[in-house]
Amino acid sequence: MAIDYQKPTDDAPVRTVKELDPDQQPREKAEKYGCGVLSVPELWALILRTGLTGLPITELCRNLMHQNDNSLHRLERRSRQELRSIKGIGNTKSVQVEAVMELIKRYCEEDIPLDEPITGSQQIFDRMKLKIGNLDHEEVWVLLLNRRNQVIKEICLTVGTSVASLFDVRKVIKMALLESAEGVILCHNHPSGGIQPSPQDRQITLELKKGCDFMKLRMLDHVIVTPTRFYSFHDNGVI
Numbered sequence: 001m002a003i004d005y006q007k008p009t010d011d012a013p014v015r016t017v018k019e020l021d022p023d024q025q026p027r028e029k030a031e032k033y034g035c036g037v038l039s040v041p042e043l044w045a046l047i048l049r050t051g052l053t054g055l056p057i058t059e060l061c062r063n064l065m066h067q068n069d070n071s072l073h074r075l076e077r078r079s080r081q082e083l084r085s086i087k088g089i090g091n092t093k094s095v096q097v098e099a100v101m102e103l104i105k106r107y108c109e110e111d112i113p114l115d116e117p118i119t120g121s122q123q124i125f126d127r128m129k130l131k132i133g134n135l136d137h138e139e140v141w142v143l144l145l146n147r148r149n150q151v152i153k154e155i156c157l158t159v160g161t162s163v164a165s166l167f168d169v170r171k172v173i174k175m176a177l178l179e180s181a182e183g184v185i186l187c188h189n190h191p192s193g194g195i196q197p198s199p200q201d202r203q204i205t206l207e208l209k210k211g212c213d214f215m216k217l218r219m220l221d222h223v224i225v226t227p228t229r230f231y232s233f234h235d236n237g238v239i
Contacts, residue, residue, distance in 0.1 A: 142172050190226055206239075
């Protein structure tokens with residue numbers, strides 16, 4: 001009968017990381033072969049470092065990823081409280097996980113030229129998906145642009161509420177005027193992953209377009225953002 005070496009039998013002692021073969025220890029493997037050979041749980045083990053009695057850090061990190069379907073995107077959406085519900089993930093480790101996910105986002109954002117003029121919806125999506133695409137709650141953002149369509153300011157308008165409930169056209173117009181902006185782009189995310197706009201999404205889009213037209217501001221687009229897809233009101237002929 002074949003033995004599953006990943007799952008010790010009941011009478012087999014659980015080995016600590018130090019008792020593993022050197023080539024199975026994450027730090028030793030990284031030093032010998034480079035971090036590129038490590039699995040995602042092994043990379044987490046290097047960062048989180050210590051496990052519990054009877055629960056080596058490598059096993060703890062395998063559990064961490066397994067409980068998130070082995071998906072970093074799903075892990076990013078976990079709240080701090082949800083992370084701490086996983087055995088071995090306490091206050092410090094949950095913050096460490098958050099910090100790594102934030103570093104990943106900032107690393108990816110470095111590839112986006114901040115002063116590049118906005119010429120289409122794909123640029124808007126690329127700019128905003130790291131900020132709001134994978135959140136587990138809704139956020140509404142406005143991008144203010146100069147006459148060359150360069151973003152001069154990004155502002156988060158609402159957090160954790162429906163787009164329509166707290167959206168205030170006057171607030172957006174006031175922000176644009178205070179920043180001497182000439183263009184406005186509205187963005188919000190759909191945590192469900194769907195990109196089709198709701199009737200409320202359409203309503204606030206048309207209201208903001210009307211307000212911008214009245215104040216001689218250009219409303220370039222309203223983009224609904226998810227981790228992998230987006231919907232552009234401009235591209236779909238709504239504005």
